[in-house]
Amino acid sequence: MSILDTTREVMRRDQVWPFLQDHSQDVDISHQVLLYVEGLNLSFDGFKALNDLNLYINDGELRCLIGANGAGKTTLMDVITGKTRCDSGTVYFGQSLNLLEKDEAEIAQLGIGRKFQKPTVFEAHTVMDNLELSLKSNKSVIPTLLATLNSEEYDRIDHVLETIGLKAERMMLAGSLSHGQKQWLEIGMLLMANPRLLLVDEPVAGMTVQEGERTAELLTSLAGERTVVVVEHDMEFVRSIARTVTVLHQGSVLAEGTMDEIQNNQDVIEVYLGEAP
Amino acid sequence: MSSLLSNFMSFSRINGDSKVAPFVVVLLVVTALASSCNLLMPEDSVFYVSTYTITLLGKYLCYAMLALAVDVIWGYCGILSLGHGAFFALGGYAMGMYLMRQIGDRGVYGNPELPDFMVFLNWSELPWFWQGMDQFWVAMLMVLLVPGLLAYLFGWLAFRSRVTGVYLSIMTQALTYALLLSFFRNEMGFGGNNGLTDFKDILGFDLQSDNTRVTLFIITALMLSGLLVLSKKIMQTRFGKVIVAIRDGESRARFIGYRTENYKVWLFVYSAMIAGIAGALYVPQVGIINPGEFSPINSIEIVIWVAVGGRGTLVGAIIGAILVNYAKTKFTAIMPDGWLFALGAMFVLVTLYLPKGLMGLVAQLKDRQLQNVNNRPNDKAEEGHA
Numbered sequence A: 001m002s003i004l005d006t007t008r009e010v011m012r013r014d015q016v017w018p019f020l021q022d023h024s025q026d027v028d029i030s031h032q033v034l035l036y037v038e039g040l041n042l043s044f045d046g047f048k049a050l051n052d053l054n055l056y057i058n059d060g061e062l063r064c065l066i067g068a069n070g071a072g073k074t075t076l077m078d079v080i081t082g083k084t085r086c087d088s089g090t091v092y093f094g095q096s097l098n099l100l101e102k103d104e105a106e107i108a109q110l111g112i113g114r115k116f117q118k119p120t121v122f123e124a125h126t127v128m129d130n131l132e133l134s135l136k137s138n139k140s141v142i143p144t145l146l147a148t149l150n151s152e153e154y155d156r157i158d159h160v161l162e163t164i165g166l167k168a169e170r171m172m173l174a175g176s177l178s179h180g181q182k183q184w185l186e187i188g189m190l191l192m193a194n195p196r197l198l199l200v201d202e203p204v205a206g207m208t209v210q211e212g213e214r215t216a217e218l219l220t221s222l223a224g225e226r227t228v229v230v231v232e233h234d235m236e237f238v239r240s241i242a243r244t245v246t247v248l249h250q251g252s253v254l255a256e257g258t259m260d261e262i263q264n265n266q267d268v269i270e271v272y273l274g275e276a277p
Numbered sequence B: 001m002s003s004l005l006s007n008f009m010s011f012s013r014i015n016g017d018s019k020v021a022p023f024v025v026v027l028l029v030v031t032a033l034a035s036s037c038n039l040l041m042p043e044d045s046v047f048y049v050s051t052y053t054i055t056l057l058g059k060y061l062c063y064a065m066l067a068l069a070v071d072v073i074w075g076y077c078g079i080l081s082l083g084h085g086a087f088f089a090l091g092g093y094a095m096g097m098y099l100m101r102q103i104g105d106r107g108v109y110g111n112p113e114l115p116d117f118m119v120f121l122n123w124s125e126l127p128w129f130w131q132g133m134d135q136f137w138v139a140m141l142m143v144l145l146v147p148g149l150l151a152y153l154f155g156w157l158a159f160r161s162r163v164t165g166v167y168l169s170i171m172t173q174a175l176t177y178a179l180l181l182s183f184f185r186n187e188m189g190f191g192g193n194n195g196l197t198d199f200k201d202i203l204g205f206d207l208q209s210d211n212t213r214v215t216l217f218i219i220t221a222l223m224l225s226g227l228l229v230l231s232k233k234i235m236q237t238r239f240g241k242v243i244v245a246i247r248d249g250e251s252r253a254r255f256i257g258y259r260t261e262n263y264k265v266w267l268f269v270y271s272a273m274i275a276g277i278a279g280a281l282y283v284p285q286v287g288i289i290n291p292g293e294f295s296p297i298n299s300i301e302i303v304i305w306v307a308v309g310g311r312g313t314l315v316g317a318i319i320g321a322i323l324v325n326y327a328k329t330k331f332t333a334i335m336p337d338g339w340l341f342a343l344g345a346m347f348v349l350v351t352l353y354l355p356k357g358l359m360g361l362v363a364q365l366k367d368r369q370l371q372n373v374n375n376r377p378n379d380k381a382e383e384g385h386a
């Protein structure tokens, strides 16, 4: 291309320059499927953590992922959120967004929120600050430097504080919360970002029975408007929330269906429920 | 009186650890006192502060500014830079080049254009990077730009490839060592191992005069106060909260959508610029800049000052720098060779017994005092004359 052409291309009046364009792409869910995971393979030094894994998550559903320790549940979430690169396979968010070519920050900004297996909150910050940081907002350097909370955002934080039951602890350092409260705070941080898809890894670990019940309630109430994928070992908990359950085994999907179907599935009984009733 | 104190303490607890304002007040009062005692008191008065002391204090404040730079990046973002001496020296060299050009034809060789060392090397004209350095504003721009640009490049490369921890620290050491070696070379055009010295005046003011010395000292104090307040403000913004979040959980910060490498790069640039300013203020006060300033051990010393004062507190870093350097002045007068051992011992002791430095110790004592007050809420009378 000649310099003239390049200049013309750059100066086109019907287009804005790429760096001025609004990059927030919308998720195309015209086929009701929000997440496509196909033929995913990943090995760590020869050990196949993910083995030709296929998974489709519908928009608005609440899906439970179960599987024995080391089945690859967390690894799957790592691949979806950009933490780990897979060897082969595809991951699409909606019809058009290829997640494998994006990094963690970009994927988060697209509306995929994640709660880790081990609760990770910012311990040196107050509960309030943790939520402020998770707020859906422009996350580049200069806007963040100038950002202040407007009243709408305050209300939003208040609302989330109410939902996660940490209103009284708002000014406490996150590091001084109990394990269960940290789990809740992390869920709250997810809610602040207003994500389309929530990936929740073992949310009730370390919670009392009552806390677990409240979590179950919360997650069920979120489904519909949002899409929720929950990894959990606690079968009681899974039974209480799940519509569809996917069983992972050695890095691939072993079975999928309602809780009853799963419990009666011969393969599942053999490899999973058989071992850990 | 003591109820006032406890009121103040609970106030400062609610409002975060804002020791910045009281510290700035103390710093400015001491600066004003020392300056006026130098200029207004007769030399034989007990209140006279010698110009030597003023310059020494100015030097400490430059080190304090350097410690501030390291604390911003290490204390708040967890990036242990062992190469901040390089940014300090670069800022110093930029100032040194300006001062060199100010000498004009008063050098030994009397060349109006070329500094002495260039005449000595038989150079016939100024290298390109010395052009314009006779303008004060150009030099000041370079004081910010050169360290800033180097920090940007370094940070961009390191943080984007997600180099962290010890590896990053080693890289920063390598950076300052590489600069040390290149600045030693005469061909670089920075005066080789002699560096830049024999300065005469700055903006037309004689560098040897008391007035200039005191002015430089006051400017350093004001600059330090300004940068301290600015850094505190930055850390209170959401940007600052993201920085701390990166320190405590970088991947978490990424998963909520922050491009952490950009944050780290810009903080690194900011920090390097503070170090550059510190270097620029240091050079006219001590009268020389040479490649020794790049030596890796210098950068390690800065980290020790910060550790002693208490990292992540800003004020602590400043106090640490002043105290350790005061100790150094005293110590080297008695036992010049022992200083490095003393420094090492100090570092080990602080890491073992005062992980939060002096500021942490103060906070602990305060807490204990507050607890005592709370344990006896009813005997106000006793408190009165305690």
Ligand SMILES: Nc1ncnc2c1ncn2[C@@H]1O[C@H](COP(=O)(O)OP(=O)(O)OP(=O)(O)O)[C@@H](O)[C@H]1O
Pocket (backbone or CB within 6 Å): A044, A049, A067, A068, A069, A070, A071, A072, A073, A074, A075, A076, A117
């Ligand atoms: N970074 C890694 N390097 C090497 N092996 C890994 C790595 N991450 C995960 N693995 C291995 O991959 C397998 C799958 O791990 P993953 O954490 O996904 O299991 P999981 O289903 O989440 O189990 P759990 O129920 O214990 O959380 C495990 O055997 C684990 O040891």
Ligand SMILES: [Mg+2]
Pocket (backbone or CB within 6 Å): A073, A074, A075, A117, A201
């Ligand atoms: Mg797991």
